[in-house]
Amino acid sequence: MYQIxxxxxxxxxxxxxxxxxTNAEIIQKKTDDPExxxxxxxxxxxRSATKVTDELMAEMPKLKIIARxxxxxDNIDVPAATKRGIIVINAPDGNTISTAEHTFAMxxxxxxxxxxxxxxxxxxxxxxxxxxGTELFGKxxxxxxxxxxxxxxxxxxxxxxxxxxxxxxxxxxxxxAKLGVESSTLDEILQRSDIITVHTPLTPETRGIINEEAxxxxxxxxxxxxxxxxxxxxxxxxxxxxxxxxxxxVALDVFETEPPGEHPLLKYENVIVTPHLGAxxxxxxxxxxxxxAQEVRTYFEGNPVxxxxxxxxxxxxxxxxxxxxxxISKQIGNILTQCVKEGVHELSITxxxxxxxxxxxxxxxAMLSGFFKxxxxxxxxxxxxxxTAKERGITVGEKISTDAFGYDNCISVTAKxxxxxxxxxxxxIDHYGPRIVYLNGFNIDFLPEGNLxxxxxxxRPGVIGHxxxxxxxxxxxxATMQVGRKQAGGEAIMVxxxxxxxxxKELSLLNNLDEIVSINPIIL
Ligand SMILES: NC(=O)c1ccc[n+]([C@@H]2O[C@H](COP(=O)([O-])OP(=O)(O)OC[C@H]3O[C@@H](n4cnc5c(N)ncnc54)[C@H](O)[C@@H]3O)[C@@H](O)[C@H]2O)c1
Ligand SMILES: O=C(O)[C@H](O)COP(=O)(O)O
Numbered sequence: 001m002y003q004i005x006x007x008x009x010x011x012x013x014x015x016x017x018x019x020x021x022t023n024a025e026i027i028q029k030k031t032d033d034p035e036x037x038x039x040x041x042x043x044x045x046x047r048s049a050t051k052v053t054d055e056l057m058a059e060m061p062k063l064k065i066i067a068r069x070x071x072x073x074d075n076i077d078v079p080a081a082t083k084r085g086i087i088v089i090n091a092p093d094g095n096t097i098s099t100a101e102h103t104f105a106m107x108x109x110x111x112x113x114x115x116x117x118x119x120x121x122x123x124x125x126x127x128x129x130x131x132x133g134t135e136l137f138g139k140x141x142x143x144x145x146x147x148x149x150x151x152x153x154x155x156x157x158x159x160x161x162x163x164x165x166x167x168x169x170x171x172x173x174x175x176x177a178k179l180g181v182e183s184s185t186l187d188e189i190l191q192r193s194d195i196i197t198v199h200t201p202l203t204p205e206t207r208g209i210i211n212e213e214a215x216x217x218x219x220x221x222x223x224x225x226x227x228x229x230x231x232x233x234x235x236x237x238x239x240x241x242x243x244x245x246x247x248x249x250v251a252l253d254v255f256e257t258e259p260p261g262e263h264p265l266l267k268y269e270n271v272i273v274t275p276h277l278g279a280x281x282x283x284x285x286x287x288x289x290x291x292x293a294q295e296v297r298t299y300f301e302g303n304p305v306x307x308x309x310x311x312x313x314x315x316x317x318x319x320x321x322x323x324x325x326x327x328i329s330k331q332i333g334n335i336l337t338q339c340v341k342e343g344v345h346e347l348s349i350t351x352x353x354x355x356x357x358x359x360x361x362x363x364x365x366a367m368l369s370g371f372f373k374x375x376x377x378x379x380x381x382x383x384x385x386x387x388t389a390k391e392r393g394i395t396v397g398e399k400i401s402t403d404a405f406g407y408d409n410c411i412s413v414t415a416k417x418x419x420x421x422x423x424x425x426x427x428x429i430d431h432y433g434p435r436i437v438y439l440n441g442f443n444i445d446f447l448p449e450g451n452l453x454x455x456x457x458x459x460r461p462g463v464i465g466h467x468x469x470x471x472x473x474x475x476x477x478x479a480t481m482q483v484g485r486k487q488a489g490g491e492a493i494m495v496x497x498x499x500x501x502x503x504x505k506e507l508s509l510l511n512n513l514d515e516i517v518s519i520n521p522i523i524l
Contacts, residue, residue: 001023003041004024004025004043005041006027006029007029008045008046010045010288043065043299044067048074048075048258063086064299065087066088067293068090068091069288070288071092071095084379088309095278095287096148097284098280100152100156103227104153106251110250112134116270136157137161139195140194141195144167145198145228147168158180158181166184167183168183171183186209186214191218194219194223195223195225196210198233208234210232215237221247222246226252226253226254227254227278242268252271252273253273291307308383322359326362330367332370333413334373334524336422337372337373338520338521340417342418347395363411365382367413368389369382405438412425422440423440435448447480450523451523453507453510455519456518457491457517458492458515460515466515467513471510476498477498480497481496491517502521507519
């Protein structure tokens with residue numbers, strides 16, 4: 001049973017896929033709740049409130065997946081999660097409409113002084129002249145960041161009769177034309193817009209994208225909105241421009257620090273604010289919670305997730321095709337790590353035959369996760385495999401070859417150390433399964449599974465009998481046995497499978513046999 005910590009307020013109804021999973025135990029508590037045993041948690045579900053730091057992850061050694069029920073992952077240390085092999089997923093589009101609607105509601109409120117007028121009437125005043133507003137119709141709206149939310153704002157703005165200027169470095173002129181908006185530079189937006197709204201993620205590039213220098217270029221009376229992330233508009237610079245009357249109004253749903261506390265902008269009548277409510281609708285919360293709950297369940301069922309921030313996305317049908325090769329790639333990596341007895345500085349992988357039609361980069365990462373399994377203290381998976389290899393000075397090379405050694409497909413991996421190189425080849429045969437077909441210079445054919453023993457020996461009459469005798473004397477049943485040799489009387493190998501691993505004593509008795517060169521248990 002896997003334990004899931006739901007650390008923020010996430011829709012109970014949306015958690016249904018997990019609440020319904022008999023393999024899942026849901027704990028709905030904060031991460032610092034003394035009743036929570038962080039060491040047993042395998043999945044963590046959050047919104048923007050919980051800060052998922054490297055220190056927190058260090059307290060959660062079993063953590064495999066962090067799910068953000070929403071879009072922004074700036075509260076999660078994604079590079080640290082990647083390093084630890086923890087998958088980070090989000091729900092990228094479940095709250096788009098709610099946030100676009102909230103931004104629009106803020107814009108209309110700002111233009112018509114609705115929050116101020118509302119408070120005034122509640123205070124028993126009736127100041128009709130004081131709250132004369134401005135129409136949205138005919139105004140130019142500048143949108144910085146034309147992604148999911150920016151695009152929805154643009155659609156609504158057009159219906160309201162506004163002209164829309166957009167700045168997004170990834171927006172093509174064709175898409176802009178299709179959306180009926182004018183693709184502009186940031187400067188054009190600053191100079192021409194009556195209202196400017198930002199909808200980018202907070203990145204080093206977008207932090208302070210609207211700062212003093214930008215504000216100087218705006219029209220007098222410009223209105224500014226930030227319903228994306230605090231910091232995209234520099235709050236200190238904005239406060240100056242509200243104070244000097246250049247900026248005509250501001251609507252903020254987000255702040256650099258949340259809650260903002262005593263904030264210089266809060267004292268101005270023409271600054272309206274909400275407490276990060278963009279995604280706070282029943283619909284959005286149900287959408288994002290359902291999306292991540294389903295994804296977490298999918299992950300624990302052993303299937304690929306589709307909204308990972310730090311793992312290449314792979315569609316379900318591609319995953320189904322890749323799955324058999326994925327397993328054998330892992331097994332080859334794991335055989336290598338158990339057979340190579342020196343430091344490895346290079347791993348080169350050659351794909352041939354039908355496997356070359358697939359996403360081989362994914363298989364290379366699977367091979368690496370098998371290679372590092374049990375070798376280092378970190379959980380290595382497809383998320384951090386390449387990074388781990390790089391950190392350990394292992395060069396990873398990938399090649400395609402036309403020679404599949406007579407098989408439909410072949411994955412061949414060579415591990416190079418200071419002294420030696422060791423090659424393992426595997427194939428996947430339909431209706432038969434994965435097979436290892438080459439081990440360190442010898443053709444062989446065995447199932448990479450369970451408790452195996454790889455023996456190097458001299459090809460002499462009686463050797464198989466001697467091995468059988470030792471094992472028989474210790475009541476050890478041989479499940480399968482495969483042999484391979486290069487030439488009669490020369491070096492040979494055998495690979496035996498057992499129901500349980502052999503003891504040190506049994507291994508040592510086998511090792512002492514005259515014809516045996518070396519023995520090497522492999523546990524897969
Ligand atoms: N207030 C809320 O509750 C709430 C809810 C949902 C999302 N958000 C925030 O809204 C923002 C937008 O979300 P989204 O789902 O539309 O994201 P998105 O990824 O779909 O869109 C972001 C867009 O910003 C553009 N962009 C990136 N860098 C840029 C730059 N330097 N200049 C101009 N454009 C740039 C990207 O090309 C992309 O098109 C995010 O910051 C998200 O966290 C807030
Ligand atoms: O990035 C997001 O999805 C929004 O900022 C919503 O954040 P929340 O889930 O904390 O409301």
